[in-house]
Amino acid sequence: MTDPTTVADPSAASGGEASVEREAFIERLRLRLAPDAPTAPTPNASVPPAPSASATPAPPAPAALAFAADTIALFVERLGGLGVTVAEVASLAQARQGLERLVARRRWSAVACAADLCWDGIAARHTLEARDAPFGLSRADWAVAETGSVVVRSSACVRRGYSLVPPAVGFFVAARRILPTVGDVLRALPVEGSALPSCVSFISGPSSTSDLAAIHVVGVHGPGEVFVWVMAEE
Amino acid sequence: MAGVSAASRRQASAESGGSTNAASRRQSSAASRRAFDERAERALGDPALQQVLRAGQDYVQALSVAARAAPDWPLALDEVARVRGATLARLDRYVEEFASNVEKVGGHVFFAADAAEARRHVVDLAELRGVRLVVKSKSMVTEEIGLNPVLEAAGIEVVETDLGEFIVQLAGERPFHILKPAIHLPLDRIRALFSKAAGRDVGGDAHAMTRYARDTLRDKFFAADMGISGANFGVAATGSVVLVTNEGNGRMVTTLPRTHVVVMGVERLVPTFPDLEAILKVLPRAGVGLRATTYVTALTGPRRAGEADGPEELHVVIVDNGRSRMLGSKYEQVLSCIRCGACLDVCPVYRKIGGHAYDAVYTGPIGAVFSPLLDGLACHAELPFASSLCGACTEVCSARIPLAELIRELREDAVEQGLVAPAWGAGFDGFAAVARRPRLWGALETVALPLLRLMTAVGAPLRGRGPLGAWTRDREFPAPQRGSFRALWARGPARRDGPDDRGGPLGRERGRG
Numbered sequence: 001m002t003d004p005t006t007v008a009d010p011s012a013a014s015g016g017e018a019s020v021e022r023e024a025f026i027e028r029l030r031l032r033l034a035p036d037a038p039t040a041p042t043p044n045a046s047v048p049p050a051p052s053a054s055a056t057p058a059p060p061a062p063a064a065l066a067f068a069a070d071t072i073a074l075f076v077e078r079l080g081g082l083g084v085t086v087a088e089v090a091s092l093a094q095a096r097q098g099l100e101r102l103v104a105r106r107r108w109s110a111v112a113c114a115a116d117l118c119w120d121g122i123a124a125r126h127t128l129e130a131r132d133a134p135f136g137l138s139r140a141d142w143a144v145a146e147t148g149s150v151v152v153r154s155s156a157c158v159r160r161g162y163s164l165v166p167p168a169v170g171f172f173v174a175a176r177r178i179l180p181t182v183g184d185v186l187r188a189l190p191v192e193g194s195a196l197p198s199c200v201s202f203i204s205g206p207s208s209t210s211d212l213a214a215i216h217v218v219g220v221h222g223p224g225e226v227f228v229w230v231m232a233e234e
Numbered sequence: 235m236a237g238v239s240a241a242s243r244r245q246a247s248a249e250s251g252g253s254t255n256a257a258s259r260r261q262s263s264a265a266s267r268r269a270f271d272e273r274a275e276r277a278l279g280d281p282a283l284q285q286v287l288r289a290g291q292d293y294v295q296a297l298s299v300a301a302r303a304a305p306d307w308p309l310a311l312d313e314v315a316r317v318r319g320a321t322l323a324r325l326d327r328y329v330e331e332f333a334s335n336v337e338k339v340g341g342h343v344f345f346a347a348d349a350a351e352a353r354r355h356v357v358d359l360a361e362l363r364g365v366r367l368v369v370k371s372k373s374m375v376t377e378e379i380g381l382n383p384v385l386e387a388a389g390i391e392v393v394e395t396d397l398g399e400f401i402v403q404l405a406g407e408r409p410f411h412i413l414k415p416a417i418h419l420p421l422d423r424i425r426a427l428f429s430k431a432a433g434r435d436v437g438g439d440a441h442a443m444t445r446y447a448r449d450t451l452r453d454k455f456f457a458a459d460m461g462i463s464g465a466n467f468g469v470a471a472t473g474s475v476v477l478v479t480n481e482g483n484g485r486m487v488t489t490l491p492r493t494h495v496v497v498m499g500v501e502r503l504v505p506t507f508p509d510l511e512a513i514l515k516v517l518p519r520a521g522v523g524l525r526a527t528t529y530v531t532a533l534t535g536p537r538r539a540g541e542a543d544g545p546e547e548l549h550v551v552i553v554d555n556g557r558s559r560m561l562g563s564k565y566e567q568v569l570s571c572i573r574c575g576a577c578l579d580v581c582p583v584y585r586k587i588g589g590h591a592y593d594a595v596y597t598g599p600i601g602a603v604f605s606p607l608l609d610g611l612a613c614h615a616e617l618p619f620a621s622s623l624c625g626a627c628t629e630v631c632s633a634r635i636p637l638a639e640l641i642r643e644l645r646e647d648a649v650e651q652g653l654v655a656p657a658w659g660a661g662f663d664g665f666a667a668v669a670r671r672p673r674l675w676g677a678l679e680t681v682a683l684p685l686l687r688l689m690t691a692v693g694a695p696l697r698g699r700g701p702l703g704a705w706t707r708d709r710e711f712p713a714p715q716r717g718s719f720r721a722l723w724a725r726g727p728a729r730r731d732g733p734d735d736r737g738g739p740l741g742r743e744r745g746r747g
Contacts, residue, residue, distance in 0.1 A: 022333070025345035025554060029500070030326040032561035078525070128542070131456070147526035156540030160489045164482060182526070183511035189532075191506070193339045193472035198538050199489075202530035207482035210522075211398035211414060213421040214293055215440040220397060220448060221455075222482025222528070 068180075071145045075178050076230060078148030082205030083218065084226045095172050095229035096121055102170075102227065103135065112166060113137035114157035130161030136223070138163045140173040142188065146181045147204050150228065154199040163203060168225035171203075174234040263615040263653040270616040273591040283418060287585050290417050294579040297523025302630075313512035315634035318570035321503055325561060328470040328503045329552065335473025339535030341548040349379035352553045356381060356462070356495055357388050359549060363493055365390055365459040369451075371477070371484040372396035373464030374412065374573065375499050375553055377595045378608065381462070393454045395483040397447055404431055410589035412596070413521050413575040418588060451483070461487035461545065465498035466573070467513070468550075471506045474534040475550065478517060480527050488533055494545035500552050501569040507532075513572055520574040520632045556608045565640055568603050570633035577627035577637055583620050592617060599627035599637045606644055615653040618644035679718050686714045 072088075079086045089095045100121045103111060111122045112133035118126045130136050138158060140150040150171045154160050163169050179185055182202070190196050207222030218224045277283055301307060321328055333343040346352035360368065368390055370376065382392045382403075394403040398415035402408065404427040409415030416424070421440065428436045428446055436446040463484060467476040475496050477484045488494050504510055518524045537544030560569055578584050578598030589597040594605035594614055602621055606614040618641045627637040648654050668674050689696055690713040698707035705711075 022345045025347060026326050026330055028558045029329060029561060032558050033323065033326060149526055154541060154544060159543045160485065161543050164485050164489065182514050183508065186507040186511055189507050191471060193335045193474065193534050196472055196474065196534040198533065198535055198541060198544050200532040201485065204526040204528050207528055209397045209444065209481045211401065211416055212424060212440045212443055214290065214417065217440055217444045220444055220481040221395065221451065221486050
């Protein structure tokens with residue numbers, strides 16, 4: 001990786017010149033908003049955390065929501081509406097069996113997923129590289145009933161590509177991770193940037209477009225097929 | 235594009251150092267108005283385009299009608315407006331917080347006061363990294379700053395990867411609509427563009443054409459050295475960039491190339507993730523009638539240690555380019571826009587003239603306000619007049635921006651700055667003078683009413699002629715009622731009852747196109 005803080009680098013934002021530009025930029029905004037206020041606070045003073053603009057209610061207790069049968073039913077219904085193939089299963093073992101049958105039926109040569117998600121049943125076909133795999137598998141960190149979304153966080157094990165690059169993708173979703181609304185997930189996210197993964201993706205159905213003469217087509221750049229296994233118990 | 239383009243007007247205005255006198259300003263704005271009329275005429279005379287525009291608006295309205303009927307819809311719009319307003323009110327602090335949090339997670343921030351600074355920074359960065367191929371996901375602000383031509387001039391290949399943007403790039407055109415850039419092009423035209431690029435016939439089926447675009451662009455994603463995206467939103471508390479997309483190209487652009495550059499308008503911040511709740515609810519429903527777009531992606535810094543994909547470097551270019559001038563002004567609310575496109579999809583003027591007639595990056599009602607404020611009213615003096623002031627845009631606006639009111643404010647500014655024909659001001663002054671003098675009004679009424687009756691009786695031969703020519707060409711002039719309002723009023727309440735509507739105050743529009 002190139003050192004992004006080399007002197008000639010336009011990305012060296014912490015340099016003296018850059019910070020002058022930055023102060024001028026922010027000062028221009030400040031003057032427009034409060035023309036009569038005294039000049040800017042001393043440089044390098046830490047920015048006071050600005051309060052949230054919304055009166056944020058306390059996060060819902062996930063456990064209380066998890067076993068709400070209607071939340072799960074709504075999630076399954078919304079997935080169907082998005083054209084997702086969904087199976088409700090009792091356990092992780094059943095979800096694995098379902099996937100093994102699908103892989104055999106489709107004669108998929110490879111399954112791209114994180115090493116810690118792999119099991120004996122697919123080990124022969126397992127790959128870490130998403131690029132040429134016909135199928136990618138991820139475990140959903142959350143799901144949203146209202147929108148039929150699965151939410152996936154990137155990590156050292158979980159590549160972004162597993163849910164994006166192959167033409168077909170699948171997700172294992174534990175029922176207790178299904179929350180009613182998008183807002184519930186937003187409130188469950190860490191409030192510090194450093195505690196967030198580099199990528200959190202809400203995925204609602206297959207990749208789609210209506211850019212060609214308003215004709216709806218699925219499978220544009222992302223996957224055209226999405227499979228979800230909802231597991232009553234993990 | 236024929237006539238005086240906005241770009242050349244901007245240049246002319248810059249070269250003259252803004253010191254042009256009122257007469258020449260008026261002259262140049264009269265010329266640009268004529269050019270606008272020509273573009274509008276061309277659109278009106280294109281039956282295929284008229285069909286596309288009608289179908290496009292009707293389609294989106296049919297899709298979003300259920301969402302708009304939901305009982306909690308007005309509350310959601312109120313919440314969007316509140317979050318956006320609260321953010322703008324302390325934008326200086328949120329920008330500072332956002333920037334320092336981007337840096338905390340390993341990203342770089344550049345503050346661009348204007349388009350030139352933003353362009354130069356991105357091109358310098360691309361050259362420094364030896365970039366030869368840039369893939370882009372849809373971004374209005376990169377259109378606004380004119381990024382692509384500058385990258386191309388530096389010998390860098392730039393590929394738009396949003397399907398609609400890819401099509402307009404092949405066609406050498408500007409996006410037609412904020413959300414649907416190529417909605418104006420019929421399938422056979424797209425087939426011709428794709429076939430020419432492919433060197434073979436790609437077929438006439440939408441699925442086959444999509445397959446061609448997917449295959450072509452997939453190679454580009456993997457080969458690109460740099461990905462450039464916009465930002466639907468930035469989250470101040472975490473330094474995250476949020477992208478809202480359907481095709482998946484946004485995720486490709488921000489995952490595969492080793493350098494990711496975000497170009498965003500300074501106003502596109504929210505304080506925290508929970509503040510996005512109402513916005514993420516309203517945006518897809520208002521824009522395309524969906525509960526959610528396929529992808530909402532929150533990116534926080536470049537890839538972390540140990541991660542196997544994602545960009546190694548993240549650069550965020552925060553662009554002012556005239557936005558700070560709007561802050562604290564009577565136009566501040568226009569910065570609340572979440573770019574849902576709903577105002578374009580209800581506007582009766584957009585329905586007739588389409589996006590290209592505006593000759594601006596931002597079109598439709600939001601463009602009629604935002605474009606003159608960005609580029610200077612002298613560059614787009616005709617845009618505030620490209621409105622019937624019917625208020626449909628205000629009614630649907632996801633962020634409760636009073637668009638029609640702002641359009642009217644801009645008309646006032648245009649008159650004050652001497653950008654419209656003196657007859658405009660004189661006409662309103664004349665009306666005001668008469669309306670303040672009841673006797674004069676009454677006297678004129680006795681002359682004007684028989685004249686109007688005569689005019690409507692003669693009908694067709696007068697259409698399109700005389701001082702009201704432009705108006706009567708496309709409309710039936712309403713026949714005046716028997717007796718004036720004042721005469722009816724004088725007769726007392728008993729005789730005033732009962733509707734007597736003959737065409738309404740604005741007349742009936744004749745079907746056209």
